[in-house]
Amino acid sequence: MTPQEMLDVAVAEARQGLAEGGIPIGAALFSSDGVLLGSGHNRRVQNDDPSVHGETDAFRNAGRQRDYRSTIMVTTLAPCWYCSGLIRQFGIGAVIIGENRTFDGGQHWLAEHGVQVTLLDDPRCVTMMTDFIAANPVLWNEDIGVSE
Amino acid sequence: MTPQEMLDVAVAEARQGLAEGGIPIGAALFSSDGVLLGSGHNRRVQNDDPSVHGETDAFRNAGRQRDYRSTIMVTTLAPCWYCSGLIRQFGIGAVIIGENRTFDGGQHWLAEHGVQVTLLDDPRCVTMMTDFIAANPVLWNEDIGVSE
Numbered sequence: 355m356t357p358q359e360m361l362d363v364a365v366a367e368a369r370q371g372l373a374e375g376g377i378p379i380g381a382a383l384f385s386s387d388g389v390l391l392g393s394g395h396n397r398r399v400q401n402d403d404p405s406v407h408g409e410t411d412a413f414r415n416a417g418r419q420r421d422y423r424s425t426i427m428v429t430t431l432a433p434c435w436y437c438s439g440l441i442r443q444f445g446i447g448a449v450i451i452g453e454n455r456t457f458d459g460g461q462h463w464l465a466e467h468g469v470q471v472t473l474l475d476d477p478r479c480v481t482m483m484t485d486f487i488a489a490n491p492v493l494w495n496e497d498i499g500v501s502e
Numbered sequence: 503m504t505p506q507e508m509l510d511v512a513v514a515e516a517r518q519g520l521a522e523g524g525i526p527i528g529a530a531l532f533s534s535d536g537v538l539l540g541s542g543h544n545r546r547v548q549n550d551d552p553s554v555h556g557e558t559d560a561f562r563n564a565g566r567q568r569d570y571r572s573t574i575m576v577t578t579l580a581p582c583w584y585c586s587g588l589i590r591q592f593g594i595g596a597v598i599i600g601e602n603r604t605f606d607g608g609q610h611w612l613a614e615h616g617v618q619v620t621l622l623d624d625p626r627c628v629t630m631m632t633d634f635i636a637a638n639p640v641l642w643n644e645d646i647g648v649s650e
Contacts, residue, residue, distance in 0.1 A: 398566070404592075405553075405562040414553040418546065421649040439587020439608070444552075444647035460587070499592035501569040 355388035357450045357472055360428040363393050364452065365478055367408065368430045371395035377490075377497055378482050379431045381408035383416040383446075386424040392416030398497055407497075409437035413444075422446045430479045434459040434498060442467055452479030456487055457498065503536035505598045505620055508576040511541050512600065513626055515556065516578045519543035525638075525645055526630050527579045529556035531564040531594075534572040540564030546645055555645075557585035561592075570594045578627045582607040582646060590615055600627030604635055605646065 360382065367380025382393035394411025397403055406414075409429050419425070422444045427433075430452035433441060438460025441449060448470040451461060455475070465471045487494045495502065508530060515528025530541035542559025546552055554562075557577055567573070570592045575581075578600035581589060586608025589597060596618040599609060603623075613619045635642045643650065 402566060403562055404566050405558050405588075410553050410558075414551055418550060418552050418644065420644060422647060423649060435587040435591035436584075437587070439583040439585070439590075440553075442587075443583035443607070445649070459591070496566065496568060499570060501571060501593070 355384070357428070357474060358476075360384055360388070360426065360450055361430070361452055361474055361476060361479075363390060364408070364412075364428045364430045365476075365482075367393050367395040367412075368479075368482060371397070371400070371408075372482070372486070374400050376400045377493065378486050379408040379429070381412040381427060381429040381437075383412045384426045384428065386426065386447075391419065391425065396497070399493070404497075407434065407437050409433055409440060413440060426450060428452075430476075431483055432457055432459050432461050432473075433464075438464055441469060448472070450474065452476045453483065455480050456483040503532070505576070505622060506624075508532055508536070508574065508598055509578070509600055509622055509624060509627075511538060512556070512560075512576045512578045513624075513630075515541050515543040515560075516627075516630060519545070519548070519556075520630070520634070522548050524548045525641065526634050527556040527577070529560040529575060529577040529585075531560045532574045532576065534574065534595075539567065539573065544645070547641070552645075555582065555585050557581055557588060561588060574598060576600075578624075579605055579631055580607050580609050580621075581612075586612055589617060596620070598622065600624045601631065603628050604631040 392415030432454035540563030580602035
């Protein structure tokens, strides 16, 4: 699987989240040989649960894994500090990022700590988040912990 | 409420987790005036869910909050990078830590980024984790992303 094909899975998750009335951020965890371990999307609105970001949902849905070093986390949006902390703590080896134009979290910190970071700058991801943030600024700020 | 009284809530959560056969780490989120917003404990074993640490469970159970700056996260064990990232991203203002003898995550990083960190070095917390890790080293390593 190419990075772009992996990102397609995360984009499909983000679009599903948008269709559910939620924040359109999706993610997926793959093994090094391209097997999908789990995918998910932000569920703040749908589940009324602030703890479920795209990456944490994908991580949960992948179930308990004994070793994350060879796994790849793919996400439509640059991981926030919460999700960057998840990636670092569990030693996920690589991160593929759809875009970081609308938000920038811990990607450089992850790279400094040995995570292989790939930025695809995918126009679908940029458009999806730009449109969402413009239409829902309060909800978006809530999701990244920015107070009014 | 004193820091010690807040920690008591987290210790009760950790003990509940232990009684359920889980990893004994508990946490609670309080408002600045001592109102309990939510508490929780690690649920890796109970829910077969690697994404639920003590702090993330307490954060979830506190529901959606609009501003975390004046809130206080109390945890029986020093927060790992995952939970430290949560605290930083959502701007939680203060962290009270039961102990950091058995595990040390991002507490210094949080302090560098303006979080008020209080370490209580509570003997109950030290004993609980020391005994648990000695009896369950494989499970403990799984929870902190250490591969064999």
